[in-house]
Amino acid sequence: MSNEYSPLKWGILGPGSIANRFGDDVKPLSDHQIYAVGSRDVAKATKYAEKYGAPKAYGSYEELVSDPDVDAVYVATPHPYHKEHTLLALRAGKAVLCEKPFTVNLAEAEEVIAEARALNVFLMEGMWSRCFPLLRKAKELVASGAIGKPRLIEADFGFKGGDTDEDGALKLGNPDGRLFNPALAGGALLDVGVYVVSLAQMFFGTPEKIASLSTFGKTNVDENTGILLGFAGGALGVLHTSLQVNTAQKATVLGSNGRLEVHSPWWCPKSLTVYASGKEPETIKDEFTGGSGFQFEAQHVAECLRAGLKESPLITLDETLAIMKTLDTIRTQIGLTYPME
Numbered sequence: 278m279s280n281e282y283s284p285l286k287w288g289i290l291g292p293g294s295i296a297n298r299f300g301d302d303v304k305p306l307s308d309h310q311i312y313a314v315g316s317r318d319v320a321k322a323t324k325y326a327e328k329y330g331a332p333k334a335y336g337s338y339e340e341l342v343s344d345p346d347v348d349a350v351y352v353a354t355p356h357p358y359h360k361e362h363t364l365l366a367l368r369a370g371k372a373v374l375c376e377k378p379f380t381v382n383l384a385e386a387e388e389v390i391a392e393a394r395a396l397n398v399f400l401m402e403g404m405w406s407r408c409f410p411l412l413r414k415a416k417e418l419v420a421s422g423a424i425g426k427p428r429l430i431e432a433d434f435g436f437k438g439g440d441t442d443e444d445g446a447l448k449l450g451n452p453d454g455r456l457f458n459p460a461l462a463g464g465a466l467l468d469v470g471v472y473v474v475s476l477a478q479m480f481f482g483t484p485e486k487i488a489s490l491s492t493f494g495k496t497n498v499d500e501n502t503g504i505l506l507g508f509a510g511g512a513l514g515v516l517h518t519s520l521q522v523n524t525a526q527k528a529t530v531l532g533s534n535g536r537l538e539v540h541s542p543w544w545c546p547k548s549l550t551v552y553a554s555g556k557e558p559e560t561i562k563d564e565f566t567g568g569s570g571f572q573f574e575a576q577h578v579a580e581c582l583r584a585g586l587k588e589s590p591l592i593t594l595d596e597t598l599a600i601m602k603t604l605d606t607i608r609t610q611i612g613l614t615y616p617m618e
């Protein structure tokens with residue numbers, strides 16, 4: 278293992294769709310290297326390694342985490358495998374960035390986080406939105422009183438995951454794919470609902486009250502979910518998520534003295550506007566280049582590791598646990614359980 282993490286040598290576990298986007302954004306970074314990749318299929322690993330210039334390609338996840346030169350493992354498999362693959366990497370002594378949702382449920386998250394803490398190894402939930410400069414700025418602005426006392430958040434994240442028929446019900450594109458397949462913990466809530474829950478909790482902390490309602494689809498996972506969160510002191514979160522429709526993908530925090538809008542798509546933002554009472558609206562832009570945004574998450578992991586941290590101050594492990602607890606409560610309310618539970 279390198280001491281300075283310069284470059285930080287990434288090991289990619291599960292070279293699927295998101296691992297390619299991560300590779301696209303991280304490969305150009307001068308102080309990072311896509312160093313190794315592990316797939317269940319060595320030919321697939323080799324193809325990914327060639328694409329991103331990785332010197333090592335392995336035909337198993339075990340070989341990947343055993344490579345002594347891998348500094349950090351990016352767990353990019355579907356949700357039900359996050360626990361197993363994160364534990365595999367942690368037990369090999371590797372720092373881990375695990376894709377969202379962190380796990381399928383709170384019990385799994387508790388097990389993984391307890392292990393990271395016992396082993397004293399870095400672990401972070403890959404909620405990449407939190408690492409975008411503009412979302413960090415939004416948090417700072419709200420905390421500094423730019424809109425007065427924050428009272429409410431409205432946020433949505435939905436997209437059309439398949440074709441709809443005449444009465445609006447979804448005709449599934451791929452019932453076996455991870456979006457709709459219960460065996461892969463499908464549904465809107467765990468795929469994109471986790472973003473709005475995480476955002477609301479970033480501004481307001483852990484909710485005291487939760488109320489939710491869902492429409493289920495043909496594969497028996499949630500395709501539309503509405504969520505109300507009640508926070509200490511009476512602040513509210515009004516959130517919705519969908520696999521049936523493309524939502525506006527906007528987030529607005531409303532306070533006693535104005536509102537802050539993170540413009541669409543809020544989860545990888547390029548602009549926000551503060552509308553403070555009695556002032557001209559102020560728009561802040563970040564037309565970042567050099568990737569779609571995974572560079573911010575990778576750079577944040579590198580900063581944490583170089584500082585010797587075992588968890589991220591942007592997404593603490595306690596916060597990850599609190600988010601998983603909220604998701605569990607919502608799933609109980611809407612009646613969503615998975616075959617692996």
Ligand SMILES: NC(=O)c1ccc[n+]([C@@H]2O[C@H](COP(=O)([O-])OP(=O)(O)OC[C@H]3O[C@@H](n4cnc5c(N)ncnc54)[C@H](OP(=O)(O)O)[C@@H]3O)[C@@H](O)[C@H]2O)c1
Binds near residue numbers: 354
């Ligand atoms: N941050 C974001 O913006 C974002 C966006 C999309 C997805 N994600 C998250 O990233 C994770 C992966 O999503 P994805 O869309 O990249 O998934 P995917 O392409 O369907 O699968 C990723 C990889 O997981 C591995 N895998 C291991 N066991 C598997 C199994 N039983 N079934 C299917 N694949 C299996 C496969 O790699 P090998 O066959 O090569 O071993 C596969 O290529 C999800 O948890 C998702 O929530 C995050």
